[in-house]
Amino acid sequence: MTPEEYLRIFGEELxxxxxxxQASLMEEIGSHIESHKEDLRTVKDPEERRNKMMSELGxxxxxxxxxxxxxxxxxxxDFLFVAIPYLLYPFANILLQKLVGADxxxxxEVILYSILILIGLxxxxxxxxxxxxxMIIGQIISMLLVGYAFYGSVQSILWLAFAIGxxxxxxxxxxxxxxxxxxxxxxCLPLLLCVYGSTFVLIQPQNAGSLSGFLDRFLLDVYxxxxxxxxxxGHILAIALFFLxxxxxxxxxxxxxxxxxxxxxxxxxxxxxxxxxxxVYSLYAFIPLAVVLLGWWVERNKRKxxxxxx
Amino acid sequence: MxxxxxxxxGSTPLLLLSILATDKMYGYQIMRELxxxxxxxxxxxxxxxxxxxxxxxxxxLVKSEWQEGQGRRRRxxxxxxxxxRKALTSSQTEWETFLVNLQKxxxxxxxx
Numbered sequence: 001m002t003p004e005e006y007l008r009i010f011g012e013e014l015x016x017x018x019x020x021x022q023a024s025l026m027e028e029i030g031s032h033i034e035s036h037k038e039d040l041r042t043v044k045d046p047e048e049r050r051n052k053m054m055s056e057l058g059x060x061x062x063x064x065x066x067x068x069x070x071x072x073x074x075x076x077x078d079f080l081f082v083a084i085p086y087l088l089y090p091f092a093n094i095l096l097q098k099l100v101g102a103d104x105x106x107x108x109e110v111i112l113y114s115i116l117i118l119i120g121l122x123x124x125x126x127x128x129x130x131x132x133x134x135m136i137i138g139q140i141i142s143m144l145l146v147g148y149a150f151y152g153s154v155q156s157i158l159w160l161a162f163a164i165g166x167x168x169x170x171x172x173x174x175x176x177x178x179x180x181x182x183x184x185x186x187x188c189l190p191l192l193l194c195v196y197g198s199t200f201v202l203i204q205p206q207n208a209g210s211l212s213g214f215l216d217r218f219l220l221d222v223y224x225x226x227x228x229x230x231x232x233x234g235h236i237l238a239i240a241l242f243f244l245x246x247x248x249x250x251x252x253x254x255x256x257x258x259x260x261x262x263x264x265x266x267x268x269x270x271x272x273x274x275x276x277x278x279x280v281y282s283l284y285a286f287i288p289l290a291v292v293l294l295g296w297w298v299e300r301n302k303r304k305x306x307x308x309x310x
Numbered sequence: 311m312x313x314x315x316x317x318x319x320g321s322t323p324l325l326l327l328s329i330l331a332t333d334k335m336y337g338y339q340i341m342r343e344l345x346x347x348x349x350x351x352x353x354x355x356x357x358x359x360x361x362x363x364x365x366x367x368x369x370x371l372v373k374s375e376w377q378e379g380q381g382r383r384r385r386x387x388x389x390x391x392x393x394x395r396k397a398l399t400s401s402q403t404e405w406e407t408f409l410v411n412l413q414k415x416x417x418x419x420x421x422x
């Protein structure tokens with residue numbers, strides 16, 4: 001095996017890493033090989049020189065696996081902290097209604113989600129933390145928009161302060177992981193949908209809420225016929241793919257699926273009384289796809305540059 | 311993996327921290343220094359060394375920084391942190407106690 005082949009195999013093992021992580025690891029091992037080469041200049045036989053170097057390098061696959069164990073903590077466990085509460089949600093909702101009454105369900109849910117955020121922070125899992133923060137922020141915003149009068153001004157201000165604190169935490173996580181575009185898009189996509197979705201509803205023409213568009217009717221049809229399961233199961237399937245896939249392109253695909261499912265379903269769940277007009281709706285559904293595609297393209301280019309540099 | 315290999319693997323963090331306790335070094339330099347100090351007894355492949363260094367860094371026991379080389383690739387230098395020094399001292403004590411007791415037990419078994 002030549003040093004170039006060694007680096008190529010090592011690079012293959014790092015496919016699940018972000019381009020920056022890959023570049024840094026490849027550069028470090030490349031630098032090691034160069035130091036080794038300099039040191040072996042006194043050995044005249046090139047074959048002997050190469051054999052000595054290769055035996056001291058060890059297996060590139062083994063090295064890649066060890067790095068994965070350090071930097072890729074068990075995403076399966078993280079997935080369980082997202083999937084199990086998510087799958088139990090309908091049952092938990094019924095139980096909470098019986099325990100705390102229908103009026104306090106949302107507040108009880110926010111408290112439960114907060115526990116999951118704490119678990120995410122304790123596990124140092126960006127994905128678990130970010131997932132539940134975005135869920136809570138969505139809940140608080142709809143809670144305040146719909147039930148402002150019910151909660152009163154003091155409680156509303158407290159909820160708002162809590163949501164702002166969580167937004168600050170997401171911002172901090174995004175900033176710390178700004179080199180990992182996949183994580184950044186995962187963290188920002190639901191918030192983005194929430195912000196521009198609400199804006200679209202507010203700014204679209206007042207009489208635009210019709211079901212005249214083919215896309216609008218089709219999506220409503222899918223939602224009604226699936227009894228809401230399209231959103232529920234589609235969401236969990238996309239999340240499973242995002243958390244469990246090791247191939248980075250597949251994870252980008254999962255993110256695109258997630259954006260599409262969110263866009264295709266959420267408006268009918270949260271904005272049922274204010275349907276978007278077909279063209280606004282198309283734009284609403286297209287934006288997440290465009291963001292994911294852009295992120296994937298930027299990362300792909302970075303990866304190419306990294307391979308060229310190595 | 312033989313028992314001796316397991317023991318060696320278990321001592322990897324201690325060996326790396328003890329080398330970095332003297333000076334900041336880059337990976338290849340650490341590898342050679344380890345070989346030199348142990349007179350060839352301890353050798354480590356790059357496949358074992360670098361993940362071990364990154365593990366120590368993830369635990370906050372060492373920190374790293376890239377430095378430009380003269381006309382060559384950059385090199386990543388590792389430095390022991392105060393937390394790493396503490397861990398080194400406590401590991402050294404543990405290993406010394408272990409070795410003293412092992413020797414005592416072995417002597418007793420050869421004398422009987």
